Every structure is written in structure tokens, then in C-alpha cells.
Amino acid sequence: MSDHLRLKTRVFVVIVVLANVLGNFFMSWGVKRRGSLLGLSMLEYIRVILDPWVAFGVTLLIIWMLSRMALLSWADLSYVVPVTAIGYVLTAVLGRVFLGEQISGARWAGTLFIVAGIALVGSTSIRTTAPEAPRE
Amino acid sequence: MKWLLVALVVLCTALADYLQTTGMKRHGEIHDFRPGALGRVASALARNWYIPAAVATMAVSFYAFITLLSIADLSFAVPATAANYIAETLVARYLLKETVNAKRWTGAGLVAFGVLLLALP
Numbered sequence: 001m002s003d004h005l006r007l008k009t010r011v012f013v014v015i016v017v018l019a020n021v022l023g024n025f026f027m028s029w030g031v032k033r034r035g036s037l038l039g040l041s042m043l044e045y046i047r048v049i050l051d052p053w054v055a056f057g058v059t060l061l062i063i064w065m066l067s068r069m070a071l072l073s074w075a076d077l078s079y080v081v082p083v084t085a086i087g088y089v090l091t092a093v094l095g096r097v098f099l100g101e102q103i104s105g106a107r108w109a110g111t112l113f114i115v116a117g118i119a120l121v122g123s124t125s126i127r128t129t130a131p132e133a134p135r136e
Numbered sequence: 137m138k139w140l141l142v143a144l145v146v147l148c149t150a151l152a153d154y155l156q157t158t159g160m161k162r163h164g165e166i167h168d169f170r171p172g173a174l175g176r177v178a179s180a181l182a183r184n185w186y187i188p189a190a191v192a193t194m195a196v197s198f199y200a201f202i203t204l205l206s207i208a209d210l211s212f213a214v215p216a217t218a219a220n221y222i223a224e225t226l227v228a229r230y231l232l233k234e235t236v237n238a239k240r241w242t243g244a245g246l247v248a249f250g251v252l253l254l255a256l257p
Binding site for chain 2: 073076077078079082085088092109110111114115117118119120121128131
């Protein structure tokens with residue numbers, strides 16, 4: 001496995017995870033400021049999406065989807081899916097640090113299991129299938 | 137109804153990732169990240185039917201998940217979707233023919249179990 005591919009994969013994993021965690025965070029923050037979405041008309045829904053924080057969250061989630069697609073152009077699905085689960089851990093830490101949420105023992109244990117699983121999967125090779133021959 | 141929605145979420149997520157991975161592997165590794173080159177990638181992907189199909193399937197999965205959240209607690213929805221990690225590893229092994237060795241199975245299992253625990257109060 002080339003060092004270049006490993007570095008490129010790490011960089012993309014970081015982008016995928018940050019875009020997902022921050023995208024969800026800003027979207028839920030923006031939506032919660034507006035109150036319940038139930039029973040909104042189409043026009044009001046569009047207004048919520050145009051809220052600057054919601055729009056910022058949605059933009060980050062679009063970046064999340066595109067960077068994950070790029071990552072899957074060279075990395076295994078069975079590598080990408082577990083490794084990007086680090087987002088759960090980051091969400092728990094962000095909640096603890098910025099929102100003062102209490103995290104129970106069971107939750108910390110869950111976090112440890114996730115980190116252990118990621119460490120195992122992260123030590124396997126990034127790609128196990130042969131690249132397709134270019135088709136002209 | 138709850139379990140039906142969970143099944144729909146897990147199935148559609150796995151199917152969407154199968155389609156997305158197949159489409160992206162067919163396109164080939166992206167090397168050039170300059171805007172012009174990315175524009176060409178986008179136009180190639182739009183014509184590779186796997187990608188639009190993946191996006192449509194993802195939309196169904198997202199809609200099913202939102203509906204699930206509207207009738208069930210988050211503490212039910214999150215652990216139920218931990219099954220995703222197992223479903224996706226099965227898809228990777230049997231449909232995408234990736235090599236899932238013992239390390240990867242164990243890792244995916246630990247992540248799924250960790251996600252289950254996260255939902256405990």
C-alpha cells in the first residue's frame with residue numbers, strides 16, 4: 001500500500017467525518033431555533049432551509065456526500081463504513097464539551113468499543129479489489 | 137411498523153452504498169481535484185446510472201429514517217440502525233467481493249456493538 005494512498009485516504013476520512021458531524025450539528029441547531037417543523041407549508045419549509053445556519057449545515061452535508069463518493073472511488077466500502085463511525089465519538093465529545101451534555105458510563109463504553117473497532121479496521125488494507133481496467 | 141421502517145432503512149442504506157461503491161469503482165480513482173477536473177467527474181458520474189440510482193435509494197433511506205424518528209424514540213432508532221454495519225459488511229463481502237478478513241469482521245462487529253451501547257441512557 002503506497003504512503004501516498006494512505007495519506008490521501010486519511011485526509012478524506014477527516015473531511016468526510018468533520019463535514020458529517022458539523023453538518024448535522026449546524027442543521028439541527030438552525031432547525032431547533034425555528035421550533036417544530038410539523039405542519040409547515042412548502043413555502044415555510046423553504047424559508048427554514050434558507051436560514052443561514054440550516055443552509056450552512058446542508059452545504060456541509062453536501063460536501064460530506066461528495067467527499068465520501070470520492071473516497072469510495074478508491075477505498076473499500078468495508079473499510080470506509082466502520083472507519084467513518086468515528087463521527088459518533090466526535091459527536092459525543094462535542095456534546096460533552098460545547099453543550100455540557102452528561103455522558104453515561106454505558107455511552108463511554110460504547111465509544112471505546114467503536115474506537116477499538118475502528119483501530120482494527122483501520123489497520124487493514126484500504127483496497128482489496130483490483131482497479132477496473134479503463135474502458136474506452 | 138417500527139421494525140418495517142428499520143428494515144427499510146437498513147436495506148436502502150446497504151443498497152445505496154452498493155450502488156455508490158460500484159459506480160465510483162467503475163469511474164476509477166479520482167486523482168485530480170482541480171475544479172475543472174471535478175466538473176468533468178461530475179458530468180461522467182451523472183451519466184453512470186449507478187450514481188443517480190444510489191442518490192434515489194439514499195433519498196428513500198433518509199425519508200424512511202425521518203419517518204422512523206417521527207414515530208419512535210432516537211434511543212430505539214440509533215441502536216436499530218447499528219445493524220447497518222453488519223449489513224454493509226455483508227454487501228461488501230458478497231456483492232462487491234471485497235476481502236473481509238477476521239480483523240475487519242471483528243472491527244465492524246465492535247463498531248456495531250458500540251453504536252448499540254451509545255443509545256443506552
